[in-house]
Amino acid sequence: MRRKILKSLNKTFNSEPQFSEQSNANDIELKKQDISRHYAQNIETFKSIFSIPKNIDVKVREFTIRSLNLRAFIIYIGTMVDTDQVQRSIVKPLIENEQPSRKIQDIVSFPVGKTIINIGEITENITRGITALFVDGDHQCYVFETTKIEGRGIEKSDNEVIVKGAKEAFNEKLADNIALIRKKIKNENLIVEAHVITKRSRNDVLIVYEKDLVNDELLQKIKNRLASIDTDSILDLSILEQYLEERPRSLFPTLLNTERPDRAASFLEEGHIVLLMSNSPNCIVLPATFWALFHSPEDHYLRTPYGNFIRFLRFLALFISLFASSFYIAITNYHVGMIPPDLLMAMAGTRERVPFPSIIEILMMEIAFELIREAGLRVPSPIGPTIGIVGALILGQAAVQANIISPIVIIVIALSGLSSFIISDTSMNFAIRISRFLIIFAAGFLGIYGVAALSIVGLFYLVSLKSFGTPYFAPMTPHFFSGKDLLIRHVPMKASFRPGYLKTKDMVKQRKD
Template sequence: MKKKIIKKLFQRSTSKNTNKEQSNADDIELKKQKIHSILDDNLNLFKSIYHLPHNTDVKIRELTIRSGNRRAFIMYIATMADSQNIQDGIVAKLIEKEDPSGKIENIASYPVFKTSSTIGDIVENLNSGITALFIEGDPQCYLFETTQIRGRGIESSPNEVIVKGAKEAFGEMLIDNLALIRKKIKNENLIVESKIISKRANNSLFIVYQKDLVNDELLQQVKQKIDSLDADAIPDLSILEQYIEARPRSLFPTILYTERPDRASAYLEEGHIVLLMENSPGCLILPATFWSLFHSPEDHYLRVPYGNFIRILRFIAMFIALFTSSFYLAGTTFHIGMIPPDLLMAIAGSRERVPFPSLIEVLLMELAFELIREAGLRVPSPIGPTIGIVGALILGQAAVQANIISPIIIIVIALSGLSSFIVSDVSMNFAIRMTRFLFILSAGFMGIFGITALLVCGLFYLVSLKSFGTPYFAPMTPHYPSSKDTTIRHVPMKERFRPGYIQSKDMVKKGKD
C-alpha cells in the first residue's frame, strides 16, 4: 500500500515538473518571436504576458493618433515609470499634435529611446520602466526612456568612514552611481558594458573599465566568468561576489567591495575592472589583493607621514587582534617560564578562584564580546552604542565578582576586540575575527608551537590564493614593478607605475620625468 502511494506521488511530481519545463520552453520560444502588425493581436498578447487585469501596476491606454488617424496603445509599469511625463510628453502630443510626416519622433516630446520588434526585447525594456507604444499596421514598437525609480539620495558611506576626503557614497540608483564615477573620470575611454546575469529576474550587471588601460585577457576572463553564471536571480552584488570568486568557502576575501566612488575611480585609473548593479549601494573591484583589502580609503587623502603612521598602527592592531588572546593562553598554560615572576604571581592571584581552565575562560569572553558587538549593530542606532557600553561593563564586572573569569582576561579581550575594529573592510574584518578563534584553539592545545604551525600553514594558504589570476600578496610576492604601495606608501610624485600584476596597457603614469 505504501509503495503505491509513493509511486503516485512520484508520478504526480514528475508530471508537474514536465508541465513546468514545457511552460518555460514555450515562454522562451514566444519571446523570440516578432510582434504582429495587427494592433488587437499585440494588445491581447501583452495582456496575457502581464496577466492583466490581475496585475494592477501595469497600465495600458488605448488612443487614436491624430496624425494619420491611427489606432494605438501605450503600455508601461506605473511604479517604475514617470506617469505624469508620459501623459504630458507622449499621450497628449499623440492625441493633439498634427504632423505632415506622421513620424513618432516628430510628434512626441519624449525622444524615442529605440525601436524593437522582438517580444522578449520589448518585455525586458518594459520591466525596466520603459514605455512601449504600439501602432496599428506598424511592425515595430517605439520605446521611450521614462524610467523613474525612487531611491535614496547621495549620502556618506556608513561603513567606510573617513575624516579627510570626499564624503559621497554609492546608492541604490545605478544612474547616480555611474554619474559619480564619470564625474571623477572625464575620459572617453571609460567604457560601461551591460550584461543580463540571471534567467528569470533579468538582473543587469554593468562592467566598467578604462579601454586604454585594462588588460584584455583579464577583461575576457571576467566576462567568461559572468557568462557562465546559471541562476534564476542574482539581485545584489554581495550575492554575485559569491558566484564569481574562485574560493567561495575561503575565510579571506578575494574581491574588494567598496561603497566609495572615489575609491572605485582610483582603481579604474590603475586598470582594474569595476562591477555595478541596480539596487546595490556599492561596487566590486577586480582583481583584489591583500593590500587593497587592508588599506583604508583615507590613506591617500592624508599627508604621507600621517597616512603611514595610520598604516603602521593598523598593522600593529591586526597582530594584536590575532595573537593577544592566543599568546596569553599559551603563556599561562604551557610556557609559564617565559612570563616574568611578578607578572606570573599577579596572573596566578587573579585566577586563584576561577573554576575554569584558561582556554574555556578565553573562549567564553571572546564569544561574549562578539555577542555584544553584533547586538550593538542589529538594534536601532540610538540605543546601539548604549547596549555595547552597558553590556560590556555589567557583564565584565559581574563575571569578575562572581569569580567566573579573572580581571586580566577583561584587559586581554578588550585590547584584542578593539584592535579588530581598525580594519575597515567588512570581509577582511570578519576574516581576522574568525582566524583569531583558530589561533586560540591552537594555543590551547599546543601552545606556541600550535600558533607557529597554524601561522605557517596560514601563510602557505594565503600565498596560494588568487583573484582572477592575480597572486594574493602581489606586488610584494611575487615581485612586480609597481608604486610599492603595500605596507607604507611613498609621496605621490614618486608613484610613477601602475600595478605590474594588472599588466595594464599603459604601465607608466603620466608626469614629469
C-alpha cells in the same frame, strides 16, 4: 533477473534528478516571435503576457493618433516610470497634434530610444521601466526611456568612514552610481558595458573599465565568468560576489567590495575593473589583493607621515587582534618561564579563585564580546551603542566579581576586540575574527608552537590564493614592478607606475622630469 532489478534500482537512485521546465511553453514560444501589424492582436498578446487586468501596476492606455488617424496604445509599469512625463511628452502630442506627419519621432516631444520588433525583447524593456508604443499597421514598437524609480539620495558612507576626503557613497540607483564615477573620471576612454546575468529576473551587471588601460585578457576572463553563471535570480552584488569567487568557501576574501565612488575611481585609474549592479549600494573591484583589502581609502588623503602612522597602527591592530588572546593562553599554560616573577605572582593572585582554565576564560569572553558586537548592530540604531557599552561593562564587572573571569582576561579581550574594529573591510574583518578563534585553539593544544605552526600553514594557504589569476600577496610575492604601496606609502611624487600584476596597457602613471 535479480541482477537486472538491482541494476535498474541503482540507476534510479544514483542518477541526478531531472526537472522539467515549469514555465508556460506557449509564452516561451510567443516571446520568440515578432509583433503583428494588427492592433487587436498586439494588445491581446501583451495583456496576456502581463496578466492584465489582474496585474494592477501594469498600465495600458488606448487612443487615436489624430495626425495619422490610426489607433495606438502604450503599455508601461506605473510604479517604474515618470507618468507625468509619459502624459505630457508622449500621449498628449499624439492625441492633440494635427500637423500632417508620417513619423512618430516628429510628433512626440520625448526622444524615441529605439524601435523593436521582437515580443520577448519588448517585454524585457517594459519590465525595466520603459514605455512601449504600438501603432495599428506598424510592424515595429517604439520604446521611450521613461524610467523613474524612487530611492535614496547620495548619502555618506556608513561602513568606510574617513575623517579627510570625499564623503559621498553609492546608493541603489545605477544611474547615480555611474554618474558618481564619471564625475571623478572625465575621460572618453571610460567604458560602461551592460551584461544580463540571470534568466527570470534579468538583472543587469555593468562592467566599468578604462579601455586604454585595462588588460584585455583579464577583461575577457571576467566576461567569461559572468557568462558562465546559470541561475534564475541574483538580486544583489553581494550574492554575485559569491558566484565570481574562485574559492567561495575560502575564509579570506578575494574580491574587494566598496561603497565609496572615490575608491572605485582610484582603482579604475590603476587598471582594475569595477562591477556595478542595480539595487546594490556598492561595487566590486577586480582583481583584489591582500594589500588592497587591508589598506584604507584615508591613507592617501592624509599627508605621507600621517598616513603611514595610521597604517602602522592598523598592522599593529592586526597582530593584536590575531595573537593577543592566543599568546595569553600559551604563556599561562605552557611557557610560564617567559613571565617576569612579579607579574607571574600578580596573575596567579587574580586567577586564584577562578575555576576554569585560561582557554575556557578566553573563549567565554570572546564569544560574549562577539554576541554584544552583533547585538549592537542588529538593534535599532539609537540604542545600539548603549547596549554595546553597558553590556560590556556590566558583563565584565559581574564576571570578575563572581570569580568566573580574571581581570587580566578582560584587558586582553578588550584589546583584541577593539583592534579588530580598525580593519575597515567587512569581509577581511570577518576573516580576522574567525582566524582568531582558530589560533586560540592552536595555542590551547600546543602553546606557542601551535600558534607558530598554524600561522605558517595560514601563510602558505594565503600565498596559494588568487583573484582572477592575480596572486593574493602581489606585488610583494611574487614580486612585480609597481608603485610599492604596500607596508608604507611613499610620497605621491614617487608613485610613478601602476601595479605590475595588472599588466596594463600603460604602466607609467606619472613621468618624472
